[in-house]
Amino acid sequence: xxxxxxxxxxxxxxxxxxxxxxxxxxxxxxxxxxxxxxxxxxxxxxxxxxxxxxxxxxxxxxxxxxxxxxxxxxxxxxxxxxxxxxxxxxxxxxxxxxxxxxxxxxxxxxxxxxxxxxxxxxxxxxxxxxxxxxxxxxxxxxxxxxxxxxxxxxxxxxxxxxxxxxxxxxxxxxxxxxxxxxxxxxxxxxxxxxxxxxxxxxxxxxxxxxxxxxxxxxxxxxxxxxxxxxxxxxxxxxxxxxxxxxxxxxxxxxxxxxxxxxxxxxxxxxxxxxxxxxxxxxxxxxxxxxxxxxxxxxxxxxxxxxxxxxxxxxxxxxxxxxxxxxxxxxx
Ligand code: NDP
Numbered sequence: 001x002x003x004x005x006x007x008x009x010x011x012x013x014x015x016x017x018x019x020x021x022x023x024x025x026x027x028x029x030x031x032x033x034x035x036x037x038x039x040x041x042x043x044x045x046x047x048x049x050x051x052x053x054x055x056x057x058x059x060x061x062x063x064x065x066x067x068x069x070x071x072x073x074x075x076x077x078x079x080x081x082x083x084x085x086x087x088x089x090x091x092x093x094x095x096x097x098x099x100x101x102x103x104x105x106x107x108x109x110x111x112x113x114x115x116x117x118x119x120x121x122x123x124x125x126x127x128x129x130x131x132x133x134x135x136x137x138x139x140x141x142x143x144x145x146x147x148x149x150x151x152x153x154x155x156x157x158x159x160x161x162x163x164x165x166x167x168x169x170x171x172x173x174x175x176x177x178x179x180x181x182x183x184x185x186x187x188x189x190x191x192x193x194x195x196x197x198x199x200x201x202x203x204x205x206x207x208x209x210x211x212x213x214x215x216x217x218x219x220x221x222x223x224x225x226x227x228x229x230x231x232x233x234x235x236x237x238x239x240x241x242x243x244x245x246x247x248x249x250x251x252x253x254x255x256x257x258x259x260x261x262x263x264x265x266x267x268x269x270x271x272x273x274x275x276x277x278x279x280x281x282x283x284x285x286x287x288x289x290x291x292x293x294x295x296x297x298x299x300x301x302x303x304x305x306x307x308x309x310x311x312x313x314x315x316x317x318x319x320x321x322x323x324x325x326x327x328x329x330x331x
Contacts, residue, residue, distance in 0.1 A: 027133030145178015
C-alpha cells in the first residue's frame with residue numbers, strides 16, 4: 001500500500017530564509033511559483049528571455065537567466081520540458097550545484113534514465129503533480145488541492161524528505177481533496193509512460209477508427225464527432241469515474257447503455273492487448289522506449305513530425321474544424 005502523507009508531517013518553516021528557483025515558467029512553473037509565493041516562500045524565476053520570462057516579470061517575480069537563478073537558489077524546481085531539461089541542466093544548472101542544495105523534479109523521466117545525473121552531495125526529490133498546470137493554479141486558489149507523487153532519490157543533507165513535503169505543501173497538494181502519495185522516480189516514470197503507450201494512445205486510435213466506420217455507415221461527420229468526444233461527455237465520464245468510481249459511474253447511464261457496454265466492451269480486450277501492455281512495461285523498464293525517443297530527437301524528430309502532421313491533417317481533424325466553426329469554438 002502506498003503511504004499517504006498527512007499535512008502535519010509537513011513543516012513549511014524549513015524553507016524559511018531559503019530561496020526557491022523555478023526553472024521554466026511554463027504550464028507547471030507559473031502555477032507552482034504563484035502557489036509557493038502565496039504560501040509565503042521566497043520564489044525567483046529562471047527562464048530564457050522570451051514571452052514566459054516577460055510573463056514572470058509582469059507577475060511580479062524577480063526573474064533571471066537560468067544559471068543566475070540556479071546560482072542564487074537553495075531549492076531548484078526543474079520545470080522544463082523533459083526532452084529539453086538535460087541540455088539546460090548540463091549547461092546552466094550543474095555548474096551552480098553545491099552541497100546543501102536540493103533539486104526538485106516534477107517527472108521521474110530524466111533521473112530514471114540517467115539523462116540527468118546530479119552530484120552525490122545534493123538532495124534530489126520528486127514532487128510530481130497528477131494535475132495539469134492550470135489545475136495546479138486554479139484549485140488551490142479556491143481552497144482545493146490535487147494529488148502529487150513524491151519520492152526521494154538522494155538524501156545527502158538528511159533533510160530531503162522534509163524539503164519534499166514542504167514543497168508539496170507550498171504548491172497546495174495538502175489542501176482538501178489533495179493527496180501526497182509516496183512513490184519513486186522509477187514508479188512515476190512507469191505509470192506515466194505506461195498510460196501514454198497503452199490505453200491513452202489506444203483510445204485516440206480507437207475513436208478515430210470509430211469515426212471512419214460511423215461516417216462510412218452514413219452518419220454525418222458532425223453527429224459522429226459529437227457522439228464520440230466533441231460534446232464533452234467523455235470528459236464528464238472521466239470526472240464521474242474519479243468522483244464516483246470506475247464501474248459505479250455506469251449507473252449514470254441508461255440500463256440499455258450499461259447492458260451494451262458490459263456485454264460488448266470486453267471483446268476488444270484479448271490476449272493481444274495484454275501482450276502489448278506487457279511489452280510496453282518491459283520497454284519502459286529496460287529503457288528501450290527512452291533510447292528510441294532519444295535517437296529520434298537526435299535525428300531531428302522526423303518520424304514524430306510525420307506522424308503528428310498526418311494526425312493533424314487526418315479526416316477527423318478536418319471534420320472537427322468544420323464542426324468547431326459551427327459551434328463557435330477555436331480549433
Ligand atoms: P512547458 O512545456 O510548459 O515548458 C516549461 C518552460 O520551459 C517554459 O517556460 C518554456 O519557455 C521553457 N522552455 C521550453 N523550451 C526551452 C528551451 N529550448 N530552452 C529554454 N527553455 C525552454 O513544460 P511543463 O510545465 O508542461 O512541464 C514541466 C515539467 O512538469 C516536466 O517535467 C513535465 O513532465 C512535468 N509535468 C507537467 C505536467 C503538465 O500538465 N504539463 C503535469 C505534471 C508534470 P517558453 O514557454 O518560453 O518556450
